[in-house]
Amino acid sequence: MAQGNSRFAVVAALVGNGVITVAKGATFLITGSGAMLSETIHSVADFLNQLLLLIGLVRADQAPDKRFEYGYAGERYVWALISAVGIFFLGCGVTIYHGVQSLFHPPTLDMGEMKWAIGALLFALVIDGIVFILALKGEWKNAALHGRPFHHYLRNEADPAAVAVILEDGAACLGVIIALISILLTQWTGQHYWDAIGSIGIGVLLGGIAVWLIIRNQELLVGPSIPPQTKEQVTRILKNNPLIEEVIDLRSRILSIDNYRIKADLSFSSEELSRRLKKKALAAYPEIKTEQDFEIFCQKYTEDVLETLAEEIDKIEAEIQRQIPEAQHLDLEAN
Template sequence: MAQSNSRFAVVAALTGNALITIAKGTTFLITGSGAMLSETIHSVADFLNQLLLLIGLVRADRVPDRRYEYGYAGERYVWALISAVGIFFLGCGVTLYHGVQSLFHPPELDFGEMKWAIAALLFALVIDGVVFFLALKTEWKNAQKEKKAFHQYLRKEADPASVAVILEDGAACLGVMIALISILLTKMTGSPYWDAIGSIGIGVLLGGIAVWLIIRNQELLVGPSIPQETKEQVQRILKNNPLIDDVLDLRSRILSIDNYRIKVDLSFDPKELSKRLKKKALAAYPQIQSEQDFEEFCQKYTRDILDTLAEEIDKIEAEIQRQVPEAKHLDLEAN
């Protein structure tokens, strides 16, 4: 479901930004506005970023094979990291460079054609606003379903592809407003410096978004542990089992937002285990008449111990996966 929601958000953003890029680019060619060029670069960066996000989602959906036995889920973070770096250098870098250059060498602007820039920006604001609302609404519902605070859910558990769409389209709406203000101030004052300042503001905005996305995807590529409340939930399941004496070690890693790997070292209670095997042992005890009978009894009793432990581990894994569906890779070991 999360994968499906993320793909919908990315495709919607990709389609919207394709239309916006064409509108902004055409308007820049008409007006020569630096803020419009910055907005065009912004939309190109968003379009390329969402294309990379879509590639990552498609590649991450491949089934595990012999080479990658835990699957390809990490690919979404690789492509998302590449796109975030692209935003930083292409979106932020080029926009800042153009804005600073415009401060020292202001371009000649045709104020009569600024109405086209305003129309294009209003069109972009509507499209970006719709995509932003759809992505935000989807993640809000997910957070409510998980009973998590929305900002914490976005920061720690939401799919980075969906978060990227929210941040980028939120920044796009803010960037459009910056561009509108700078163009209006330029037209009102007759000074092209406002246009350059607007361009720099949009560049700084893109840089902040890119840095956040780089940090988030770097965390996921390295492999953080599962959320603390989920880890505590797994520990409660284990400690509530009467056969488990102690949880010696619990380690986890997020492979993707809906795929956790959890490794646990367990100490089983020998008294509880002997209680479960007592009836079988008592039934077999009278039949021990010789050393060979005793050896056969020991072998059978050892098999019963191993079978009981294996059955119990299977039950524990089933219960963990029932309560934590993301725990797709469980490794429970008896020590």
Template sequence: MSSSRSQSIQGTLPVIAALLGNGFIAVLKFVGFFISGSGAMLSEAIHSFADTANQALLMVGIRRSKKKATNEFSYGYGKERFLWALISACGIFFVGAGATIYQGINALIRPQHADVTYIVFTILAISFVIESGTLIVAYRELRKTGGKAKFKKILKNGDPATIAVLYEDGIAVLGVVVAFVSILLTELTGAYYWDAIGSIVIGLMLGVMAIILINKNRALLLGKAIPEEVKDRIIEILEEDPAIESVTDFRSAIMDVGKYRIKCEVEFNGNALAKEMFARGALREEFEEVRNDYQEFIKFCVDYIDRVPRLVGNHIDKIEKRIQEEYPEVVHIDIELN
């Protein structure tokens, strides 16, 4: 599979797995709520419903980010992935966290009897298994695409859709544990406030996760720079070339998952390029033709001036090719000469 193809489908498997898993779990949890009347179970049902809707939004973003570049959007639609991930994160905050915390506070103010049966715990157990499975799928996807990098670094620079699934399913697994403990405590003690506290704790976890995802996707939409170590290595490649004295300005942006754009200004050393040409014996034949005729020499110089921009351009193309050989994800390069 080609690199570009693999980048285009990155995040699809975890999102589809989470979408199907959470959709099924949401139905089960709503059934559990109607059977038991538990506020924590309702919070978990709302949580799973919100996750299902959010993963549908992530899928929209992934599909739309694959659209080819047009005259109107010459750099493509890669940032659609970040936009829909941001909308998804806002949905988690307002629908998931907001509704869940409201339900918990309402249960504290107006306690309701919860009729807990073995069916409720069975539903929570099934949810735990499915959520753990989709969590593992997301984790493996991040590990596969992140290579040997530290996991903290992968979370910083990885696909936002896959990271969203990882966070959502991680919180979902914890949420099931919280719901199980709060329902069990309510059943054992007869104190209904445990059920309400469980709902509030689940809502707070969702809120914190949503804020993290909102901040991450906001940065990507604003044009977050490429990883620092990649930037440093690209500058090193540029300055290793004899024709480039220094890089005076370097700017970059992440355009999509695995797609970078860089722009830099360099101090160009024309003498180094000329020495390289002459070392290969360039202009030797032309010199022999005009060495005894000054007018022919002037004419040759005027004609040769037209070749200089092309020579410089070809050299810049070689440098860009060298960068892309090491970092294929750098799909747009703009090198300006000072």
């Protein structure tokens, strides 16, 4: 479900930004506005970055094989990280550079043609706003399904691809507003530095988003533990089982947003295990007449112990996966 929502959001953003890029680029060629060039660069960066996100989502869907036995889910974080770096250098770096250059060497602007810039920006605001709302609604539903506050889910559990779309299109909407303000101030005052300031403001906005996305994807590539609430839920399931005496060690790692690996070292109760096997042992006890009978009894009893433990571990794993579907890789060991 999360993967499907992310792909829909990325494809919608990709199509939207393709249309917007053409509109903004044509308007820049007509007006020569630095803010419009920044907005065009912004949209080009968004388009390319969302293309990278889509590549990551497609590659992450590959089935596990002998080379990558836990699958390719991490691919989405690699491509999302490349996308974030692209936003930083192409979106932020080039935009700020152009803004600073325009501040010291103002371009010649045709104020009569600025209406084209305003029209293109309003068109972009509508498209970006639609994509932003669609992506926001998808993640809002996911947060509600997980029973998490939206801001917490977005920061710690949401797919970085969907978060990137939300942030990029949210920034695009804000960037359009900044560009509109700078163009209108340039028209009203006749001072070209407002256009350059708008360009720099858009670059700073993109830089902040890029840094956040880089940090988030770096965390996921390193492999953080599962959310604390989920870890507490696993611990509770284990401790509520009468056969488990103690949870010695519990470690986890997020392989992807819907794929967790959980490892637990458990101490099993000898008293509970003995109680469960008592009837079988008592039934076999009268049959022990010779040393050979005793050896057969010991062998059978050992097999019963191992079988009981294996069955109980299977039941525990099934219960964990029932309550936490993301726990796809479980490793429960008796200590």
